[in-house]
Amino acid sequence: MSSQPKIIRKLIESIRAHQTFCVVGHMRPDGDCVGSQLALTLALRNEGKDALCWNQDPLPQKYRFLDPDRIIEQPKAGKKFDCVIATDAATFDRLGSVGECVQDRQVLLNIDHHESNTRYGDVNWVSAKSPSTAELIYRLLRAGRFAITKPMADCLFTGVSTDTGSFQYPTTRPATYHVAGDLVARGANLALICDEVYQSYPLSRARLLKHLYSTFRLTDNNRIAYFWLKKKDFTRTGAESADTEGLIDHIRDIEPVIVACVFEEVEPELTRISLRSKSHLVNVSTIAAQFGGGGHSAAAGATIPGKPLSVQRRVVAAIRRVLQETHQTQCKN
Amino acid sequence: MSSQPKIIRKLIESIRAHQTFCVVGHMRPDGDCVGSQLALTLALRNEGKDALCWNQDPLPQKYRFLDPDRIIEQPKAGKKFDCVIATDAATFDRLGSVGECVQDRQVLLNIDHHESNTRYGDVNWVSAKSPSTAELIYRLLRAGRFAITKPMADCLFTGVSTDTGSFQYPTTRPATYHVAGDLVARGANLALICDEVYQSYPLSRARLLKHLYSTFRLTDNNRIAYFWLKKKDFTRTGAESADTEGLIDHIRDIEPVIVACVFEEVEPELTRISLRSKSHLVNVSTIAAQFGGGGHSAAAGATIPGKPLSVQRRVVAAIRRVLQETHQTQCKN
Known part of the structure; x- marks a missing residue:
């Protein structure tokens, strides 16, 4: 086995050890970024953690269906977090204004699939072989035995699907299809997701x-x-x-x-x-x-x-x- | 277990018992039809069978890369077959002119995923739950322990992908993603397939x-x-x-x-x-x-x-x- 399971264990330990979380993503967030953030935040809340999601730029219209309860929100002024988790952001700068506001935290976890990632976190899981960050979040949740609910399956499927160009990019691995199959088995709403993401655009x-x-x-x-x-x-x-x-x-x-x-x-x-x-x-x-x-x-x-x-x-x-x-x-x- | 494994066994027995084959598909063939036909024909040839592939209408330009050795060909006049296998054709009429020419055979096998299939074969495997016929051919080949080579993986992946709208249609099942993952693991050339099928159209x-x-x-x-x-x-x-x-x-x-x-x-x-x-x-x-x-x-x-x-x-x-x-x-x- 490679060192990845060890890094996953380290991330899980870090998550278990903290109580307040902010899950942040990059500027102009895409489907993989928001899908990863939302699924992770929902998992943390299911574990009784105090967790929110935050990006500099608003959620694009076509991904709004993933956040019906609006868990992406700007933290109250002065709010501090035990743990900040950055998903899908290759550099600290890519977090934009959100980066400045979460400077005051105990630990920064960095989970990403970009080869160019600068390892800016206290713990860094950068797996360039993975075609999406959502696939990494899926592996993290499975390894940590976090429940993957239907809304989380929707978020993760959206991330996996959009960052592989609907399973077409040559970077798509056998494991990616198996993850997608498991997410559909867990209730990911394929009809809704594909309609919102791929079959709908403004006039x-x-x-x-x-x-x-x-x-x-x-x-x-x-x-x-x-x-x-x-x-x-x-x-x-x-x-x-x-x-x-x-x-x-x-x-x-x-x-x-x-x-x-x-x-x-x-x-x-x-x-x-x-x-x-x-x-x-x-x-x-x-x-x-x-x-x-x-x-x-x-x-x-x-x-x-x-x-x-x-x-x-x-x-x-x-x-x-x-x-x-x-x-x-x-x-x- | 349902009756499907029994029907698959029956199909495999029928294939093992015969020597000359014609694998036919419907008029105006699509990716699922030709992918299924070609993969099955290659499997039969690997088993030392005398097999060819035939459609009334020519192979569309964008699927020509699947048949570099031109195994889709019109049989010589008067050629007879022990066994004719129809793939992806809901009715005998849908075979077009090919149907008339293969009337003289010992057995007709009918493998399809259309609910409206009229069960026109001597043996019929119609599984409307499957989003593609290629997925059925995959299951048949696995069950019969036929080798799935790289060119066959290309053909089957093309069928599975095109008949699910690149894994987007709500009919796509968890098993479909697992089949796709296995085909990529067996060497399906994702870059080539997706380039030819989805990223290329004439001026x-x-x-x-x-x-x-x-x-x-x-x-x-x-x-x-x-x-x-x-x-x-x-x-x-x-x-x-x-x-x-x-x-x-x-x-x-x-x-x-x-x-x-x-x-x-x-x-x-x-x-x-x-x-x-x-x-x-x-x-x-x-x-x-x-x-x-x-x-x-x-x-x-x-x-x-x-x-x-x-x-x-x-x-x-x-x-x-x-x-x-x-x-x-x-x-x-």
């Missing part, structure tokens, strides 16, 4: 998609696809920043496309770019790095000053160079 | 989506959404009928929408409608039935003669009536 997003499909451009023999999101597109469609999640996949998934790029206006002369690559030969983080950004091989981004058209020209040229190099490498081999 | 489909987002209409306080697909839209976009799969979900998934409808021109005065309902209070099969069609509560369809605008008016009026009745029922309660 404003449909308007954004109309904009996307009317304006996206293909270039370089359809190997590069891109579109712009200007501030006026948000005003006109009534869309919020959260509505842009996954928009880039619509152009990425077109067969001949190798690199997809979204240009988003931050200021008139400041543009945020998001890049996706579909080929293991094309590493978009090297493109993002040329503009002071970063990321992974398949997904990267940067924020670039300059006139919009000039930014577009430079970015498309940088993508083109990488595609040409790839082509030459392939021809040589 | 023509992007053009169809542009058409959809530019022309869809909302009415009745955004509770009804619909769009038209005319023959000219296919010509103009270069799209095929297969490219329309799932298009209706784009309007169904808009939050306020309760009923979504696609009108598809079959002939200038003949229209096929597809209906989806998001509310358990609204049964679209009753709407389809008014026009001589049918289906399920959440998904139904019909083919309606008449001038297009008149068809549209009558269908939208029928949807409106059902929504109004629902509203009245809710108010009364």
Whole structure:
């Protein structure tokens, strides 16, 4: 057995030894973050602990069904906690304003699945092999013999499902499917979860998609696809920043496309770019790095000053160079 | 234990007793159909059987990666089989022209998960609780101790995944996730499968989506959404009928929408409608039935003669009536 069971035992001991808890997550929380936080908080309350959940930013609309009793709440001023547990947050900074307010605590536990996690806690369980933090929380609860109730199963299933792209990402492990099966057996409401999370989006997003499909451009023999999101597109469609999640996949998934790029206006002369690559030969983080950004091989981004058209020209040229190099490498081999 | 293990034993005995096989599926085969057929055929070949796979209609482009050795092929004229196995076909008619050509066989085995299956085989294993036929084939292979190789795991995973909407449909059972986990452990290539099946579509489909987002209409306080697909839209976009799969979900998934409808021109005065309902209070099969069609509560369809605008008016009026009745029922309660 690896050292993981030992770290899990240490976490459980720490939880058993304390009484007041704050379970915190990262800024702009996603399904894995809130699912992990809520399930853990419910487990602590079931054990008679005084526990609440807190994030800097509000719970996104589509995850509100997970918190009908509103256990995510801002603590009263001056409230102190024996134990703070951070879930799904790779760095202390990612906690945002919540981090400052929970400085005064006896112990900080850090449970996360990001490889880049900086081990900022007093106890750190970082398992990069796990495709979601929710899967780690599931293992923690099982190991500690905490009851997993139906509402907790809903939260954990949501985390596992969203951070694996509905069990599609290559990081999804056999164990992940077994965890999902056990959560459904424990009553996770698949119909409700999938309806809320995957089959429901505001009219404003449909308007954004109309904009996307009317304006996206293909270039370089359809190997590069891109579109712009200007501030006026948000005003006109009534869309919020959260509505842009996954928009880039619509152009990425077109067969001949190798690199997809979204240009988003931050200021008139400041543009945020998001890049996706579909080929293991094309590493978009090297493109993002040329503009002071970063990321992974398949997904990267940067924020670039300059006139919009000039930014577009430079970015498309940088993508083109990488595609040409790839082509030459392939021809040589 | 139920009678299922007995039926599985009977199927295995029948397979062991024969030498030449044809594994057939339904017309317009989907991922579950071809995944089931191919996995079973590979298993039979591994056992030294003479087995081939055959469908009336060609393998859709996005599933071609499952059959690199082209084991789906039309049998030579006059070829006879000891045993024909039909997978995922609810009726004998659904086999199309393939059905006629395999009439001359010793035994017909029927393995399917459709509740409406007519038990047309000599041995019938119909398990409506299973969300996919691939899950049944998996159980059959395990029970018969057939080896499940990597290519077979790819085929079965594709079937299980596509017929559960990537593990999202409420029919997905705990066992389904466990089967998927075991298939990934046996080497199913998740990255390849999900890329081919879910993350890749032709440019023509992007053009169809542009058409959809530019022309869809909302009415009745955004509770009804619909769009038209005319023959000219296919010509103009270069799209095929297969490219329309799932298009209706784009309007169904808009939050306020309760009923979504696609009108598809079959002939200038003949229209096929597809209906989806998001509310358990609204049964679209009753709407389809008014026009001589049918289906399920959440998904139904019909083919309606008449001038297009008149068809549209009558269908939208029928949807409106059902929504109004629902509203009245809710108010009364």
